[in-house]
Amino acid sequence: MTREPHGPDSGRSVIRRPASIKDVAAAARVSPTTVSHVLSGNRPVNEQTAARVRSVVNRLGYVPASLARSLQAGSTSVIGLMIPDISNTFFAELAKGAEDAAHDLGYGVILCNTEFDAEREDRYLGMIRSRFIDGMVYASGSPPSRRRLEALMGRFPIALADEEVDGLEGALIATADHEAGGRLVGEHLRELGHRRALMLTGPRELKSGVARAGGFVKAFQGQVTERVGDFKEYSGYRLVSELLAAGDPDFTAVFAANDLMAFGALLALREAGLSVPHDVSVVGFDDIRAASLAHPSLTTVHQPAYDVGRTATAQLLQYVTRGEVPPASRHTLPVELKVRASTAPPAR
Amino acid sequence: MTREPHGPDSGRSVIRRPASIKDVAAAARVSPTTVSHVLSGNRPVNEQTAARVRSVVNRLGYVPASLARSLQAGSTSVIGLMIPDISNTFFAELAKGAEDAAHDLGYGVILCNTEFDAEREDRYLGMIRSRFIDGMVYASGSPPSRRRLEALMGRFPIALADEEVDGLEGALIATADHEAGGRLVGEHLRELGHRRALMLTGPRELKSGVARAGGFVKAFQGQVTERVGDFKEYSGYRLVSELLAAGDPDFTAVFAANDLMAFGALLALREAGLSVPHDVSVVGFDDIRAASLAHPSLTTVHQPAYDVGRTATAQLLQYVTRGEVPPASRHTLPVELKVRASTAPPAR
DNA sequence: GTAGAGATGCAAAACGCTTTGCACAACGGG
């Protein structure tokens, strides 16, 4: 434990002031202007002088303060990504796509995880108003924040990813083709020979869920019993259990509007002594990780969460880089039916 | 389609210059100083004047530019979170914890998703050197970036979360108690009556996996066959299949160093006609979502990913807010054994 | 009547960079 050499400043691990462009200029006996030009290559500099400057830069470990640079440039090359829950694999995939797209253009992404908390959403919305971020990809959606968002939309670059609530038109939107997904499921079950299905939907307010159900009903062309769930596992379990308890089930297939509810349905069927897919087929939506790992593995619709995030971000940045607010436009991304072990022709 | 009223500036959705403090000052016939004081409450201002200023602020929709503020203050209230893959639920949970902790202190989090790509890691490390972020929570770890990290550690606030590679000492570290997790599994299997186990480890370089194996072997006190995997599902499948094909298995239980490999093992056992847990018990590590959804549900060790992220961040910020570099310290977080349906006493 | 104190508001510096305009020298072409 050696004693530190000098002064009161010694031992403590306080961060000392980093070298500024002035320090470099002084040490190289040139003006800050010249240093800037050497580093940016913005104007020619005598090679000998430039070499001297570079050597000082290295010696001092000088790195330009990006804050000052951003202030001067009027943009930060950072955007925000507003999502309700990063631990939800759907949003995690979406975030990955957004990060990739941003990275491609040299942009950074601030993670705005909201838990649908209005106070939190407000704080993050403040980042764009105070111009700390150049734009925002918005995939959240508590109703109060939606209203505030609308006010911002004309003045700041904002894009909607997988918008699930209506009332937000006139924006740049990237979303999966929910209706087509529902249609694919309908066709699949019909072709297997099913004629009576149980459809577990999400809350009515969420557009995506409604679109899934709509596409399904249209394509299935059979008898469909609808029950409203909340996209959580338990609601799938509860709804199916109730129907089974009420008597002989009037369906040979279950289409849940997302995988979680499908898992709940699986559990309820198993508890009732019904075998999947022999007695009843089950289909989900999302293709979360667990869908392929579960037993039986779940037939489901793969949502391109990654592409949704990537597209929304890439589109947004196209305008941000030009200092413009994006115009209204919709980008619908294709979905894919993953047929696995939970569907089969009906036994009866 | 009505024609826009005036000038060349009209129709285009270009963002127009937002109001600055000077604009507000001019409109309220005071100095920028006074505006600043009204807004910050830093010095008293005549109530009548203040009211006038506030009204102008509202009318103009003035929001202080945080960039300028940060430049002046010398910090941005943003930190970075470096992780290899946000779509991995473990890191997503960790990120959520980090975001929560940051939010509590008014900090933002920049998502640095690296895919173990050195170029990408470098770019993000650049953000801290250019002082765009006040600190960094580091949960990634490609070897090249590790070396660069070491150089930065003394000069910038950096914390390690769930560090999985060695060579990085002298840092602030938050990690799960991997060894204790292994021990819990060992005790559990021993108490069930198992005497011969197969241990599927991760790569030798990853400290956490080594610790899990170490704890297990110590506590199990039986015969342990070790096989080295790579933490991916397929390696679990392959290793178990190979052993089964080679003849009568010399184990009644399998402990995989993570859930994914455990799933692979499950699959291999099922294909070989062995029943889990009747013929063989299987245990994983991590407690990812699919663990509870799989069939049979997986006995595993729950890792506090959220807490790891939260703790690392909270600890880091404690020093960042004081403008200090954190000292070396280790925070080990407790794990928990989740006993589910994949373990039972051995049949033979 | 006057000194000290409080209230009130402004000017100016500072944060660290980029960019524009300008000065000076050297040089070649007409």
Place this chain on the structure above:
DNA sequence: CCCGTTGTGCAAAGCGTTTTGCATCTCTAC
């Protein structure tokens, strides 16, 4: 010999804040 050009580098303004340090003015107390 003069003018235009090219090379080289600096001074200064500007980006939008916050934070001193001062200058007034008005009280209050003695």
